[in-house]
Amino acid sequence: MRLVSTCVAVLAATAALGTALPAQAAAPALQIVKIYYDSPGADRRSNDSLNAEYVTLLNTTQKAIDLEGWTLRDKTGYSYAFGPDVILGARKRISIRSGQGGDGTSSVYWGRKQYVWNNDQDTAYVRKADGKLVDSCSYRATRSAYVTC
Template sequence: MRLSSVLGSALLAATVLAPALPAHAAAVPAIQITRVYYDSPGTDRRSNTSLNGEYVTVKNTTRRAIDLADWTIRDKTGYTYTIGDDVLLGAGKKLTLRTGQGRDSATTLYWNRRADVWNNDRDTAYVRRPDGRLVDSCAYDSTRADYTAC
């Protein structure tokens, strides 16, 4: 058997047996929406407890802290929360934005709204940089659960 035949057969076998990889893998965004809890437990009566049962969690997927000053989180309708100047999200850390009122901390921010933001059936959460560039989004269309993992 000729060497070219053996090499050709080996190349063909490697091509057929190799798993197909996508031409480009989707990059994980630096700030990723990981959960939208859109239907707080119990009856929605606009109580602060109910409003704070609604939230969005984002995660820093990088190995460095990210300054989130002037980044925004919004829904499809256009309700927009602008993150303040003093929010630095550490590498690998998560930050939760709750709809109602409360005292901001390093891991939780409060929108201070008196009405719901996230629709219970379908909506989309967006996170954008200060220049308006979309970093990540998470859409849901469900009435079977109270939250969606993104």
């Protein structure tokens, strides 16, 4: 009870002074939510192993986003550019897999024959077609093979 009355008093004092409480930062329109940087098993560059390495993005908005020209890249500079006709629906996810495959609504494929994401540490960046940074996520390896951002 004492805590509640203290919070009410702080809010009342803040309002009386005409100052605002800090606002929460809005989530980016396209957010990196997971990086699976260490695919299971030995790193032999098989297509299955390459495709088990991926980044998942989430459209946090209520509208579809046309991703044509948007990019995902790592700290080294490996870059994936979304092609035409990649529309991510409202509140939907898409995974960018490092290997080869047929693009669909839930996964697209980088088409590489080598790994992108370092197993020890790296940073993923998502940029709009005009180059503006939308989101980034850095990690250092832990016992897990992935990081949630």
